[in-house]
Amino acid sequence: MQVKNFFGSIRLRMVAVYFCVTFLAMLTIGVIISNIMESFLVSQRVEAQSGETRRVALEIAPWFNERNADKLYGHILEQASELDGRILILDNYAVVQADSASAYNGMSLPYHEVREVLHGTSDGAYGFHRIVRNKTLDSQTGADGGIDRVWAVYYTAPIVNDGIYLGAVLFSTEIQDVHDGIADIIRRITAVFFITVIAMGIITFILSGFLTKPIVELTGVIRRMGTQGFGARVRVKDGSIGEVAELSRAFNRMSEQIEDHDRVRDEFVSNASHELKTPLSAMKVLSESILYENDPDPGVMREFFLDVNSEVDRLTGIIEDLLSLVREERGRAELNISDVRLDELTLRVVKRLMPLSQKKGLKIETHVSPVLLEADSERIEQVVSNLVDNAIKYTDTGKIVVAVKQEGENAVLTVQDTGIGIPKDAQQRLFERFYRVDKARSRGTGGTGLGLAIVERIVSMHNGYIRLKSEPAKGSVFTLYLPMRHTGEVK
Numbered sequence: 089m090q091v092k093n094f095f096g097s098i099r100l101r102m103v104a105v106y107f108c109v110t111f112l113a114m115l116t117i118g119v120i121i122s123n124i125m126e127s128f129l130v131s132q133r134v135e136a137q138s139g140e141t142r143r144v145a146l147e148i149a150p151w152f153n154e155r156n157a158d159k160l161y162g163h164i165l166e167q168a169s170e171l172d173g174r175i176l177i178l179d180n181y182a183v184v185q186a187d188s189a190s191a192y193n194g195m196s197l198p199y200h201e202v203r204e205v206l207h208g209t210s211d212g213a214y215g216f217h218r219i220v221r222n223k224t225l226d227s228q229t230g231a232d233g234g235i236d237r238v239w240a241v242y243y244t245a246p247i248v249n250d251g252i253y254l255g256a257v258l259f260s261t262e263i264q265d266v267h268d269g270i271a272d273i274i275r276r277i278t279a280v281f282f283i284t285v286i287a288m289g290i291i292t293f294i295l296s297g298f299l300t301k302p303i304v305e306l307t308g309v310i311r312r313m314g315t316q317g318f319g320a321r322v323r324v325k326d327g328s329i330g331e332v333a334e335l336s337r338a339f340n341r342m343s344e345q346i347e348d349h350d351r352v353r354d355e356f357v358s359n360a361s362h363e364l365k366t367p368l369s370a371m372k373v374l375s376e377s378i379l380y381e382n383d384p385d386p387g388v389m390r391e392f393f394l395d396v397n398s399e400v401d402r403l404t405g406i407i408e409d410l411l412s413l414v415r416e417e418r419g420r421a422e423l424n425i426s427d428v429r430l431d432e433l434t435l436r437v438v439k440r441l442m443p444l445s446q447k448k449g450l451k452i453e454t455h456v457s458p459v460l461l462e463a464d465s466e467r468i469e470q471v472v473s474n475l476v477d478n479a480i481k482y483t484d485t486g487k488i489v490v491a492v493k494q495e496g497e498n499a500v501l502t503v504q505d506t507g508i509g510i511p512k513d514a515q516q517r518l519f520e521r522f523y524r525v526d527k528a529r530s531r532g533t534g535g536t537g538l539g540l541a542i543v544e545r546i547v548s549m550h551n552g553y554i555r556l557k558s559e560p561a562k563g564s565v566f567t568l569y570l571p572m573r574h575t576g577e578v579k
Contacts, residue, residue: 102296107292110289114285115281121273122270122274122277125270130394133263137214137241138243140259141212141258142245144257145245147167148160149249151248152247158424175188175196175260176258180255180256180533182206193277198338201214201244208253209244211246216263239502242258242259242260243253243258263555309474320446349481378392393561408526423463423574426464427460428466430570431458431459434456434464436469448483448484449485451488452476455491455493456492457538458492463570467549470546472503473542476488482508483503483563488504489504495528498552498569498571499572502566503566508561509558509564518540519541549577554566
């Protein structure tokens with residue numbers, strides 16, 4: 089559990105990753121350098137000592153052929169002392185004929201390097217082995233230092249006389265100084281290695297603080313959002329780039345959207361409460377007026393009940409619009425897609441609403457062309473009804489023109505009126521829930537402020553869009569674009 093908590097920090101994870109990478113990199117570099125140095129030092133030693141071994145082989149070839157043992161032994165003792173090593177003379181059966189250390193005389197040395205030079209497959213070879221040497225005496229106590237096993241290298245060269253392979257020379261010398269030198273290099277590299285790793289760890293820890301600072305700030309802002317609301321923002325410098333900057337900007341955009349949704353929700357609840365309260369208050373006033381009358385006039389009672397019935401109808405309309413809007417926005421209602429003749433549907437809606445226009449003395453012109461699209465017939469009829477009904481409500485004189493046509497892959501419905509128009513500053517908010525340009529006029533006409541919000545949502549569900557052009561005192565034009573083919577994807 090403690091390990092999980094330790095590595096739960098991004099900063100510590102970064103330090104751990106950089107530490108591991110640096111460790112592996114330095115270890116690899118150290119191994120490569122030590123191998124290169126060892127190869128270089130060994131090759132230098134081998135090149136020099138191999139030449140000396142071949143020289144000795146050439147010098148003793150005449151004596152070896154003459155079987156002059158004394159002269160041969162004396163020469164190898166002299167050469168062994170000069171070269172600081174040990175020289176063995178072997179015949180062509182790999183049997184030691186002379187040993188400067190007088191230890192291996194008469195013994196066979198079946199080294200493969202010896203066989204190579206005796207068989208004439210190589211003019212020289214070398215190999216490594218461990219030898220035993222006496223440690224130096226203690227200068228103060230005089231005690232024997234015992235024995236020590238050290239690395240040595242042996243070189244072989246053929247003894248040839250008149251093209252005949254007579255035997256071989258084996259020269260052995262310690263190479264411990266090379267290994268000691270390599271060990272010293274490794275120790276130095278290791279020291280530099282650990283210093284570098286520690287320094288990189290400290291630098292990484294410091295730099296990671298700068299890298300993780302925006303994430304820490306983001307975390308703090310998220311925590312504050314739980315207690316202080318959605319107004320908190322992450323500070324992002326202008327022009328800053330990178331994943332963290334993009335994450336911060338995305339978070340700020342999300343916070344703004346959540347804050348907007350929260351504001352819209354509060355407005356929705358407030359407006360809905362107000363809209364529901366208004367007809368209820370009116371019904372309460374009307375009922376109390378009748379209740380406190382001792383002998384109410386039947387005509388007055390009828391008038392009061394008609395007003396109550398009107399308020400009930402208004403309340404029912406508000407509730408129905410609210411339920412419809414909630415269903416659409418939460419995606420609970422599924423589209424019932426079928427082939428719809430938009431021209432026939434539009435003419436049917438106009439015919440149904442014609443009495444309302446005639447009552448106000450308005451003329452409705454229709455210009456429709458046959459258009460067949462895939463849509464939810466009931467919801468598209470609701471859209472057309474709302475648009476035409478709004479045009480009738482907010483037009484006092486003049487006419488209303490309803491047109492249907494096809495443009496490319498879209499079905500286009502246009503509802504144009506000569507009504508009061510919409511101010512430019514109000515057009516952006518026209519499709520918001522409960523928004524009214526003229527609240528007094530809207531309530532007088534029975535509007536709930538939800539019709540256009542429902543229209544916009546239904547159109548969006550069909551992957552369509554709405555365009556609005558309007559000028560105060562001149563009228564408005566609503567243009568609806570719907571794809572002819574439904575893709576099955578709902579926005």
